[in-house]
Amino acid sequence: MASAAETKLALPNRSPELPAEDVYFGPSEAMQTVRQRVVRAAGLNVPILVLGESGTGKEVLARFIHEYSPWRAGPFIKVNCPAIPGTLLESELFGYQKGAFTGATSAKPGRMELAQGGTLFLDEIAELDASLQAKLLHVLQDGHFTRIGDHEEKTLDARVICATNRELKHEIESGGFRSDLLYRINVITITLPPLxxxxxxxxxxxxxxxxxxxxxxxxxxxxxxxxxxxxxxxxxxxxxxxxxxxxxxxxxxxxxxxxxYTDRPDPIERKPFNIAYEISEDGKIPLKRIARQVTRRMEHDLILKVLQANHWNRRKAAEVLKISYRALLYKVRQAGLPPKRPQRKPDPARMAADSTYSAT
Ligand SMILES: Nc1ncnc2c1ncn2[C@@H]1O[C@H](COP(=O)(O)OP(=O)(O)OP(=O)(O)O)[C@@H](O)[C@H]1O
Ligand SMILES: [Mg+2]
Known part of the structure; x- marks a missing residue:
């Protein structure tokens, strides 16, 4: 068990976009255990593997580890492996020299180089293809890399954090991930619990x-x-x-x-939608027409809610709904909604209590 002093983290320059430390590591036992592992691991110069289902906060954790670590004065460089197509990813990671390939009109440092003195965060690591897995393994083994088309060896001087929501053991069994790379990146593994x-x-x-x-x-x-x-x-x-x-x-x-309650997972709990399904004389149920009715009904309810929440400011409502102002005016008309905030009926009791009351 870590002592209380060990589990207290004091962040000198926490980025404003990160949740507060006490919010991120909530009171649950599961997250307190994560906090203890982070405290112990943050200062060690070894790779960390962050595991957890999608949306559990793996990237936020990687940023926290960076900020707790001796590399916090350096940059936090993220590489979203699946977002960059194969061949491009290699040049993004390693960088290239001028003329290394068609289109390489000038030299460019890769993200490994940009991360010098800081943290290199390899997100969704399980998505790396076989050839890049081999190249990354090589870099992690001997700590050096070269830009594409270059001879000069550069030293990887960055803490490496990898993350994935995949079961790497299964990936290894199915041949999608190298076991030797796993042993390189999982010196310390931190698993985030699902919510x-x-x-x-x-x-x-x-x-x-x-x-x-x-x-x-x-x-x-x-x-x-x-x-x-x-x-x-x-x-x-x-x-x-x-x-x-x-x-x-x-x-x-x-x-x-x-x-x-709009997205209750249990359909029994969901409020009935009250659409009178139209059944034609021949006993058919016209799906397209019903779908149109349901969409209109949903649009009506949602537009009304957004208008109410925005004090009937239609420009703001259009912004929230991500449609043009003209489209909103059209839909408001189509949905039979009033174009302006409906006049409140004057309430005599309230009028007496508040002389500034206006019935708009
Ligand atoms: N404890 C928390 N408090 C507040 N917001 C949080 C917390 N944990 C995560 N978040 C927020 O939840 C969202 C998902 O977090 P993050 O992107 O780190 O998850 P992830 O595990 O990397 O997900 P994925 O596997 O889909 O990439 C982010 O917007 C993040 O800011
Ligand atoms: Mg992520």
Missing amino acids: RDRRDDIPQIVEFLRQQFNLRFTREAPPPSKEVLHYLQQRSWPGNVRELENCMARYVILGSEEAF
Whole structure:
């Protein structure tokens, strides 16, 4: 067990985009164990492998490790392996000399070089093709690399962190990943638990995301009710923190707790959609027409909610819905919604209590 002093992390220059340390490592036992491993591993000059399902926070953890480490003064360079097509990835990683291949009109340093003195984060490492796996293994073994088309050896002077949501053992069995590369990159492995195994952390993450989205979207969504928190702690969260993040963004933007229930996984719990399915005289059910009706109904409800949340500011609503202002005006008309905020009926009691009340 690590001592209390060992588990206390003090970040001198934490990036503002990272969740606060106490939010990221919540009170759950599972995340406290992760915190202890991070404290022990951050300062060691060995590669770290971060495992965990999609959306569990692997990239955030890699950034934390960088910031806790002696390499924090250097850059954090991320390589998203599957996002860069095969041959391009090699030149992105290693860099190239002028004339190394057609189109190499000037020399360019690779990300291994850019990461000097800092952290090289190889994300989705299981997606590397066989030839790059071999080249990476070589670099990790002898600590040197060369730019494509160059002879000069350069030293890899960066802490390497790799991440994947794949089961690397299965990948090795199926021949998709080299076992010798795994042994190079997994000197220390940190596995992030799925959100369903750390439910105690949910209230804190919810509060952090609420504040963050209120700022980002200039809203004032209040903390969700106890019932909602309870519901959020019950859910299975297949998309982990990323799914919770989307859920909170929807809540803050729409300003209504209903936002939490629109994607209930259990269809029995879902509110009935109340579309009167049209059955034609010959007993057929016209799918296309029904789908159109359902879409219109959904559009009606969503546009109404967004208009309400934005005090009927149609330009803002169009922005939130990612449609043009003209498209919104058209849809508002089509959905039979009022073009302006409906006039509130004057409330005599309130008028008496508040002389500045206006019924707009
Ligand atoms: N504890 C947390 N508190 C607040 N936000 C978090 C937390 N953990 C992760 N996030 C957020 O959740 C999202 C997903 O995190 P991240 O991208 O690190 O996950 P990942 O495991 O790399 O996912 P993938 O496997 O899909 O790439 C990010 O927007 C991140 O900021
Ligand atoms: Mg990721």
